[in-house]
Structures are given as C-alpha cells and as structure tokens.
Amino acid sequence: MLIFEGELLMEYIVHKFGGSSLADEVKIERVVNIIGTTPQSVVVSASGKTTSLLKKSIELALENKDSTKVIAQLTEHHLSLISALCPEDKTLKNTFESDVTHLKQMLTTIALSGICGDALEYFILGFGELWSAQILTGALQHKGINTEFIDASKVLFIDDNHKPVSVDWQRSQQAVDQKFNDRKHKTYIITGFIAQNQEGVRSILGMNCSDYSSAIFAKLLQASKLVIWTDVAGVYSANPQVVKTARQLKQLSYKEALELAYFGASVVHPLTINPMMEMGIPIEIKSSYEPQKQGTEIIRALDKTNLEQYLIKGLTSISNVALMRVQGAGIIGVSGMAAKVFSVLEQSQVSVMMISQSSSEYSICFAIEAKLAKRATKALERHFKAEIERGDIEHIYCETGYAMITAVGDGLRAQPGALARVIKPLADAKINIHAITQGSSERSITVTVKKEDEDLALNLIHQQAKNPPVQEIVIALIGVGGIGAELVNQLKQQQQVLHKQNINLRLVAVMSSTKLLCADDLLLESELLHQLKASDCKADTNALAKYLQSISCAHKVLVDATASVGIARAYVDFLAQGIHVVTPNKYANTQSMDYYRKLRQVARNHNVTFKYETNVCAGLPLISTLETLQKTGDKIHKIQGVFSGTLSYIFNEVNKGKSFVESLMLAYDKGYTEPDPREDLSGMDVARKVVCLAREIGVSLELSDVEVQNLTPENLRSCSKEEFLKKINSHDKELTQQLKVLQGKASALHFVGEVSDIGEAKVSVASLVQNSPFVSLDGADNMVLIYSKRYARSPMVIRGAGAGVEVTAAGVFGDILAISN
Ligand SMILES: NC(=O)C1=CN([C@@H]2O[C@H](COP(=O)(O)OP(=O)(O)OC[C@H]3O[C@@H](n4cnc5c(N)ncnc54)[C@H](O)[C@@H]3O)[C@@H](O)[C@H]2O)C=CC1
Ligand SMILES: N[C@@H](CC=O)C(=O)O
Numbered sequence: 001m002l003i004f005e006g007e008l009l010m011e012y013i014v015h016k017f018g019g020s021s022l023a024d025e026v027k028i029e030r031v032v033n034i035i036g037t038t039p040q041s042v043v044v045s046a047s048g049k050t051t052s053l054l055k056k057s058i059e060l061a062l063e064n065k066d067s068t069k070v071i072a073q074l075t076e077h078h079l080s081l082i083s084a085l086c087p088e089d090k091t092l093k094n095t096f097e098s099d100v101t102h103l104k105q106m107l108t109t110i111a112l113s114g115i116c117g118d119a120l121e122y123f124i125l126g127f128g129e130l131w132s133a134q135i136l137t138g139a140l141q142h143k144g145i146n147t148e149f150i151d152a153s154k155v156l157f158i159d160d161n162h163k164p165v166s167v168d169w170q171r172s173q174q175a176v177d178q179k180f181n182d183r184k185h186k187t188y189i190i191t192g193f194i195a196q197n198q199e200g201v202r203s204i205l206g207m208n209c210s211d212y213s214s215a216i217f218a219k220l221l222q223a224s225k226l227v228i229w230t231d232v233a234g235v236y237s238a239n240p241q242v243v244k245t246a247r248q249l250k251q252l253s254y255k256e257a258l259e260l261a262y263f264g265a266s267v268v269h270p271l272t273i274n275p276m277m278e279m280g281i282p283i284e285i286k287s288s289y290e291p292q293k294q295g296t297e298i299i300r301a302l303d304k305t306n307l308e309q310y311l312i313k314g315l316t317s318i319s320n321v322a323l324m325r326v327q328g329a330g331i332i333g334v335s336g337m338a339a340k341v342f343s344v345l346e347q348s349q350v351s352v353m354m355i356s357q358s359s360s361e362y363s364i365c366f367a368i369e370a371k372l373a374k375r376a377t378k379a380l381e382r383h384f385k386a387e388i389e390r391g392d393i394e395h396i397y398c399e400t401g402y403a404m405i406t407a408v409g410d411g412l413r414a415q416p417g418a419l420a421r422v423i424k425p426l427a428d429a430k431i432n433i434h435a436i437t438q439g440s441s442e443r444s445i446t447v448t449v450k451k452e453d454e455d456l457a458l459n460l461i462h463q464q465a466k467n468p469p470v471q472e473i474v475i476a477l478i479g480v481g482g483i484g485a486e487l488v489n490q491l492k493q494q495q496q497v498l499h500k501q502n503i504n505l506r507l508v509a510v511m512s513s514t515k516l517l518c519a520d521d522l523l524l525e526s527e528l529l530h531q532l533k534a535s536d537c538k539a540d541t542n543a544l545a546k547y548l549q550s551i552s553c554a555h556k557v558l559v560d561a562t563a564s565v566g567i568a569r570a571y572v573d574f575l576a577q578g579i580h581v582v583t584p585n586k587y588a589n590t591q592s593m594d595y596y597r598k599l600r601q602v603a604r605n606h607n608v609t610f611k612y613e614t615n616v617c618a619g620l621p622l623i624s625t626l627e628t629l630q631k632t633g634d635k636i637h638k639i640q641g642v643f644s645g646t647l648s649y650i651f652n653e654v655n656k657g658k659s660f661v662e663s664l665m666l667a668y669d670k671g672y673t674e675p676d677p678r679e680d681l682s683g684m685d686v687a688r689k690v691v692c693l694a695r696e697i698g699v700s701l702e703l704s705d706v707e708v709q710n711l712t713p714e715n716l717r718s719c720s721k722e723e724f725l726k727k728i729n730s731h732d733k734e735l736t737q738q739l740k741v742l743q744g745k746a747s748a749l750h751f752v753g754e755v756s757d758i759g760e761a762k763v764s765v766a767s768l769v770q771n772s773p774f775v776s777l778d779g780a781d782n783m784v785l786i787y788s789k790r791y792a793r794s795p796m797v798i799r800g801a802g803a804g805v806e807v808t809a810a811g812v813f814g815d816i817l818a819i820s821n
Contacts, residue, residue: 011224016214020231021288023048046128066651077586086138110278129191156195179330234296263406265316270777312465313409322373327363332394348379425460459552471820476509477561486809550638584614611815619811645780645803646680647751661732672803709764
C-alpha cells in the first residue's frame with residue numbers, strides 16, 4: 001500500500017524486530033533509531049530470553065519447584081529497561097508490576113494443581129511480547145514520536161484448536177481497519193506471537209511465530225514491504241559456522257525461502273511466506289546491528305542473472321534425524337498402506353520430514369526427528385501388530401544418527417544434471433547416501449547421510465552451488481626450497497585468475513624439515529617463510545595429515561617438494577586418507593617395485609591421484625604423453641634422452657670451453673641440481689628417471705638394474721655435501737680433461753639415458769656424431785626420443801628446459817590443477 005504523507009506518496013512498511021534486537025537498552029535504542037519518525041507498524045518479539053524464562057517458570061511450577069529466581073530475573077530485566085528507556089512512564093511500570101503479580105498467582109496455581117493446560121501456558125508465554133511492545137512504545141514516545149501500543153490479542157483472531165492455527169481473516173481485517181485508522185500520522189507497536197482464540201482468550205500463533213505475526217499484519221495493513229530485523233545481515237547460502245565459503249544471499253524467491261525454512265534454515269518461520277507470496281509483498285531480512293548493510297530480499301521473481309548464476313541457492317541441514325523403514329513382501333500392492341503408516345504417525349504427533357517409497361512398494365522409508373524415533377516405532381508396532389505376526393510386515397526398522405541435507409534453488413528446476421550436482425561430490429568423497437528425494441517442485445533435493453558425514457557433505461555440495469561449480473583444492477606443501485618457494489609464488493600469482501575460472505586454491509599448510517605451519521589460506525600471507533620459521537609447531541607428517549583430515553574439501557593435495565626418502569615413504573599414509581599426492585621428488589617412484597605397486601593400489605582404493613609429471617624432464621609433458629600413447633594403443637619400444645638438466649648444462653658449457661666445475665657451480669646456483677649435486681654427477685638422478693620411465697612403459701625395473709656411469713671423483717663420493725662443495729674445485733682440471741678425452745673426435749658429448757621394453761637400461765656419457773639430435777641442445781635443455789609402434793621410423797621428440805625452479809614448479813602446478821578435473 002502507498003499512503004499520502006502531505007504531498008508525498010510513500011511506502012507503508014511493516015517491521016518485525018526479533019528478541020535479539022530488543023535484548024537490552026542499547027539494542028532497543030538502536031531499534032528506536034531505525035524506526036525513526038516515519039509512521040509505520042512494528043511487530044515485536046519478547047526481549048532477549050524472556051519467552052524461555054517464562055517457559056522455565058512454568059516447568060518449575062509444574063515440578064512444584066521454586067521459580068522466584070526466574071521471576072526476579074524477568075522483573076529486574078524489564079524494570080531496568082523501563083527505567084532506562086521511559087523513566088517517567090509510571091503507568092507502564094504499574095502495568096508491568098501488576099502483570100508480574102498475576103504471573104506469580106498463576107504459577108502458584110500450577111504448582112498447587114500440578115497442571116498447566118495449553119490455554120494457561122499460552123496466556124503466560126504471551127506476557128513477553130506485551131512487555132517488549134509496551135517498552136518500545138514508551139521509548140519512542142519518550143523521544144516525542146507519535147506512537148501507539150497495540151495488543152494483538154485485541155485485533156488478531158485465530159482458531160487454535162488445530163496446529164498450525166488458522167487466522168480469521170475477515171474478523172481480523174475489520175478490527176485492524178478500525179484500530180489502525182491513524183496510520184498516516186502514527187507509528188504502531190504491535191505484539192508479535194499472540195492473538196485471541198475462538199474462546200476470546202489470549203493465545204499464541206505457535207512457538208517462534210512472531211515472524212508469522214508480522215506477515216499477518218503486513219497483509220492486513222496491505223504493506224508495501226515487510227522488513228524482518230534480526231542479528232545477522234540476511235540469509236546465508238549455508239551455515240557459515242560449518243561452511244566457511246557460505247555467502248550472503250541478495251535475493252531469494254518466496255518458494256526458495258519456503259523450502260529453506262521448511263528444511264530447517266533459520267531464514268524466517270515457514271508460515272511467514274504464504275501471506276506475503278499471496279499478496280506479492282516483498283520481505284527483506286536485515287541486521288538491526290548493521291542497519292546500513294544490504295540484507296536479503298525475498299520476492300516473487302528473481303532477476304535472471306541471479307537465477308542463472310547459482311543452481312543451488314541455499315543449503316540446510318537437520319542434524320538429528322532417524323530413518324525409519326516399514327518393510328515386507330506383504331505390503332506390496334496393498335492399497336492405502338502408506339496412508340495407514342502416515343496416519344499412525346500423525347496420531348502420535350510425529351511429523352515426517354522426508355518420504356521415499358521403493359517402486360516395488362516393498363518398503364516405505366521416511367525420516368523423522370531422532371527424538372521421536374521411539375514413539376514412532378512403538379506406535380507403528382502397536383498398530384501393525386497383526387501384520388507383523390502374519391509376516392506381511394517383516395520389520396519396522398528405525399535407526400538414528402543421520403542428518404538430512406537439503407539443497408534448494410529455483411535454478412534446480414528442470415535442469416538436467418541437477419541431481420548429479422548433489423550426489424556426485426558425495427560419491428567422490430565416498431559418503432554414502434541413505435535416502436534421497438527431489439521435491440516435486442524440483443526446487444529442492446534432500447539427501448540423508450550419516451551424521452558424521454554432515455559437515456563434509458554440506459561443504460562438498462556447497463562447492464557445486466555455482467554455475468559452473470567451483471572446484472576447491474586445498475594444498476599442503478612439504479619442502480620450501482627452490483621448487484617449493486617458486487610454487488608458492490606461482491600459486492599466489494594465479495589465485496585470482498583461477499578464482500575467476502571457478503577454481504579456488506587454498507594453501508593450508510607448509511612444512512620445512514623442522515617446522516609446520518597451518519592456516520586457512522597461507523597464500524594470503526606476505527611473510528610466509530618467516531612465519532614458518534616462527535611457528536611453534538614441529539614438522540610432523542602425522543600432524544599434517546590430521547590437519548588435512550579436519551578440512552572439508554573434495555580435493556586435498558599433498559605436494560612434496562623435497563628430495564627426502566622419508567617423505568616419499570609417507571605417501572601411502574596420505575593416499576590412504578583420501579589425500580592426493582603431487583611430487584617432483586623421484587624417490588617414491590624409484591623405491592622397490594613392491595612399493596611402486598602399493599602406491600598405485602592404495603591410490604586406486606581410495607579414489608585419489610598420485611601425480612609426478614616433473615619426475616622426468618621437469619615441466620615437459622613426458623609422463624602424460626607416455627600415458628596417452630599407451631592408452632590409445634601404442635606400444636613403446638625404447639626411450640632415449642638427455643634427462644638431466646644439470647648435466648646437459650655442464651656438457652653444453654664445457655663444449656663451449658667453460659671449465660667443468662665452473663659450469664657445475666653455475667648449474668647449482670641456477671637451481672638445476674639436486675639438493676646434493678652429486679646425485680646428478682653420479683648419474684643416479686638420471687638412473688632414477690630411467691627407472692621411472694621403464695615402469696611407465698610396463699617394465700619391472702629396479703634401480704640396481706641400471707648400468708650407471710659415475711662422474712663424481714672417487715674421494716668425494718662419501719663425504720658431506722659441504723665438504724664436496726669445498727673440495728670439488730681441486731678436481732676441475734681432471735674433470736674437464738676427462739671430458740675432453742671422452743669427446744675425442746666426436747662432435748659433442750652428452751649424458752644420455754636409455755631404456756627399452758625388454759628392460760635394458762643404461763645411463764652414461766655418449767660421444768655424439770654431428771647429425772645426432774642431441775648435438776643441438778643448449779642450456780639446461782632436455783631432449784627425449786620416444787620410439788614406438790606408431791613412431792617407429794622417426795621417433796616422437798620432446799624438447800625443452802629440463803631443470804629450473806620456474807618450469808618445474810609450473811609442472812607441479814599443472815599436476816595440482818589436473819586433479820580437479
Ligand atoms: N630443481 C629442479 O630443477 C628440479 C627438481 N626436482 C625435484 O624437486 C625436489 C626439490 O628440489 P629443489 O627445490 O630444487 O631442492 P631444494 O634443496 O631447493 O629444496 C628442497 C627443500 O626440501 C627441504 N626438506 C628436505 N627434507 C625435508 C623434510 N623431511 N621435510 C620437509 N622439508 C624437507 C629442504 O630443507 C629444502 O628446503 C627434488 O626432489 C628434486 O629432485 C625435479 C625436477 C626439477
Ligand atoms: N637435478 C635434476 C633436476 C630435475 O630433475 C636435473 O638437473 O635434471
């Protein structure tokens with residue numbers, strides 16, 4: 001409705017303030033400021049915990065226990081509000097004190113009789129709203145604002161014989177039209193929750209029904225908007241305490257809000273929606289703590305972009321659910337069986353939250369609140385005693401410990417694949433779905449899972465909300481040397497770019513050889529390495545795995561950027577816990593064949609990936625190429641190549657006239673060498689690569705099977721790395737000379753590795769003739785020749801930088817991203 005204020009045509013707004021917004025004097029002052037001087041209607045709940053305290057006083061009285069303390073608490077709270085907000089309003093103080101006297105008398109009657117009928121209980125519970133509405137009226141009047149208090153039990157008429165109660169719209173409309181006749185000039189403060197029943201007695205609309213009151217008044221007053229003020233700024237896509245990435249929703253359709261509210265989201269009371277939907281009155285949900293902040297709008301038609309952007313608008317869950325199943329061959333085709341089951345439940349006041357019936361009609365499965373499980377089982381067993389005895393019903397199963405998760409969104413309607421959005425991430429994470437239904441509106445999909453899977457399931461489904469869905473990958477990094485540190489740089493650089501492509505990367509843990517640092521997203525830290533050094537947490541792979549376990553995400557990746565055997569041996573434990581492993585470290589793939597097979601078996605069993613593209617030729621696409629060739633039916637016969645970036649660099653520089661040790665130290669400084677450069681010089685790094693390749697083409701090769709030429713001077717093979725680096729210079733002449741001799745008349749020298757499909761494997765210095773493809777190599781380049789059934793005459797050639805932090809980290813990054821596919 002629009003009303004004329006002077007010359008101005010203005011909106012008429014009905015507000016509703018919940019108990020949290022009216023909990024104390026400061027909050028009520030805030031409400032007074034929000035209301036301001038514009039005439040409008042305001043529906044209020046009881047202040048703070050008043051209704052619970054009134055309920056508690058009844059319970060104490062019923063047990064004949066002393067409720068003085070509770071009453072004193074209520075009295076003190078309200079008297080302090082009155083004296084702070086409307087000190088001169090003696091009538092209000094007297095009315096309140098007289099109410100308290102009556103309340104005490106009623107409690108005494110309950111204590112003496114041991115009985116409290118519904119009517120008396122509702123009458124008592126209604127005091128809270130009467131008090132808060134009168135106090136707010138007083139506070140506004142104290143500020144000189146023209147305000148009138150309305151006791152809803154004088155104008156709102158209901159029939160409370162059945163639940164939910166029904167409103168006598170006609171009678172209420174007449175009363176409201178009469179009572180609110182000064183709407184243009186006055187603000188009305190109305191009690192929420194209460195109404196007058198068919199016996200003319202003060203009653204309630206139902207527990208937590210102040211939202212509903214406000215919707216009824218918005219309808220009766222033909223408001224142009226209903227604003228519901230609460231303690232959070234609008235509705236979230238999921239509970240932010242469970243789903244960290246939950247976002248505030250700007251818009252919801254009435255039907256989305258209805259489904260969310262029905263399935264347990266604290267949006268608004270479900271009954272609130274219907275009258276607003278019927279009248280097309282928009283609802284806005286806002287925070288009274290931050291009134292300037294945009295809230296959530298509930299309207300009839302959503303704007304199109306909003307509809308298309310999110311397939312799943314919101315997620316709710318009900319945690320304590322029991323699944324029940326009435327099962328038996330004797331119920332197949334028996335007409336009215338389902339009706340009987342549900343009418344027994346209705347008579348026992350057990351509300352059914354979800355139903356699924358097998359198409360064979362062999363069983364009827366439904367979900368109820370876990371606390372009602374015993375009552376429901378007993379009632380069904382009693383009613384179907386004869387059928388059970390005859391064996392028509394084999395059993396009435398009831399199991400608690402479930403949670404019911406509902407995904408809601410107008411975008412889910414008539415959308416092929418909508419169901420898969422909900423169930424696929426759960427299947428991938430091996431979360432069993434025990435029951436599933438899609439509402440006939442197709443606007444909601446409900447799955448029932450074990451309670452222990454609830455939080456993970458919520459997070460996984462939430463990642464599917466967007467269209468297309470967001471892929472979240474959490475990363476834990478072990479080893480922050482050359483490759484590890486560069487990987488962090490690249491992840492930081494690309495985080496925003498990937499975010500726009502719906503890939504959400506989070507670095508949640510970093511571990512050095514001494515320290516472990518865990519956080520929500522370490523990519524946001526500018527001083528990551530300093531923080532890692534300062535961390536109180538010792539390096540520990542078990543602690544890291546445990547931390548990863550605590551994170552709800554479909555893709556958790558461990559990146560090992562060390563050259564540690566110990567870490568490589570821990571991969572099985574990570575894989576077995578559902579954590580993917582990505583690594584440039586060659587040690588895992590070059591342990592025994594048994595360990596090699598075990599890694600793959602464990603990864604398969606736990607539906608996770610082990611990726612190691614950078615084990616050979618750094619960032620070059622070699623492992624993936626071999627995989628594709630073989631998957632498409634090619635047969636690899638031989639692989640030959642310059643597989644060491646370090647040795648390639650040394651040989652290229654020596655060929656140009658540089659000394660051996662100078663070239664080695666340059667390779668070391670450029671980050672090409674292994675942490676201990678003897679790993680390169682000894683040929684072992686190339687030998688590991690050859691073993692890795694052999695195994696990729698199906699040859700069971702052990703490291704000891706490879707024939708290796710070792711270039712490390714004999715007396716420096718077993719000393720420490722530091723001693724080696726100190727003494728290697730004294731071997732420069734001898735090493736440079738050794739290469740010159742080896743070169744002889746050859747065009748160039750390179751350290752070449754090769755492996756064949758019959759298991760011949762060797763790594764050694766090769767004298768190259770002019771037309772050898774390796775002669776053209778430069779810098780730290782690698783070159784690989786793949787001879788296969790399809791590439792028999794002329795091998796497939798892969799060439800490019802074979803070492804270096806940038807290309808290697810990029811290769812690791814590529815493996816991480818491949819996991820989300
Ligand atoms: N540098 C390169 O061009 C390439 C390296 N790789 C492989 O990448 C891995 C890392 O190489 P870089 O970064 O160059 O070596 P790096 O020596 O710079 O870094 C290794 C880091 O791992 C740390 N570390 C060692 N043991 C650890 C443990 N148990 N727990 C936690 N941290 C530990 C070290 O303290 C060091 O910070 C190696 O396995 C290497 O073979 C693979 C392809 C190319
Ligand atoms: N040290 C290695 C690094 C890559 O594996 C090399 O030089 O090739």
